[in-house]
Amino acid sequence: MWSCLGQFSSVTIELIISKLTDTLEPVHLEVHNESHMHAVPPGSESHFRVLVVSSQFEGLSLIKRHRLVNEALKKELSSCVHALSIQAKTPEQWRSNPSLAKSPPCMGGSRGDHTVEEKLKAGRE
């Protein structure tokens, strides 16, 4: 089991990129670590946003496209990766609107829970 704390380089991003590249042959791929937006320790690799542009999505409903991405990252989603935001576009859709969506702000979950904040602080010291 690899570490979810990538302090020097992003192991998880590398993994996500290589798996999605192999399975979906994207013409454009972006993977962003959004963990800093959530109540997790600094350097965490738990919350990601992916933008995948692939001709394999042509003719597929959104849910089928997302299922392909989820399936490719099944192992990661059952361990380190707690949240994965997906934009799955066809090359034509990407040409007509080449923009990355934004994630909503974290509502706290544990962020509103001070005991967790204290635990996280304690873990750093």
Add this chain to the structure above:
Amino acid sequence: SARFLCASADLQKDLGEMVKKDKVVVFMKGTPAQPMCGFSNAVVQILRMHGVDDYASYNVLEDSELREGVKTFSNWPTIPQVYFSGEFVGGCDILLQMHQNGDLVEELKKLGISSALLE
């Protein structure tokens, strides 16, 4: 809780009934009044924008068995999860894209719900 005593096969059967019981069903972190995650909150906000207030929501933070069970049930790894008429629609990203491209108004119409955005 009583659910804790259920075998997981029973939970899958229960989920089959839970998603059919109401036209719109949301499994989320927190409640519509107090969402505990930005993605769950986004789903609540989108439904509110379309005037959909009458839906069933289940807080997975209160029940870890439900949290895992619903992922198995839908073969979908994340929360929130939205169901229309017993059919899995998707998570926050899909609902947001359906809102943006107009599909959500059409899907709600199929449920007999007239979106508030049409008014």
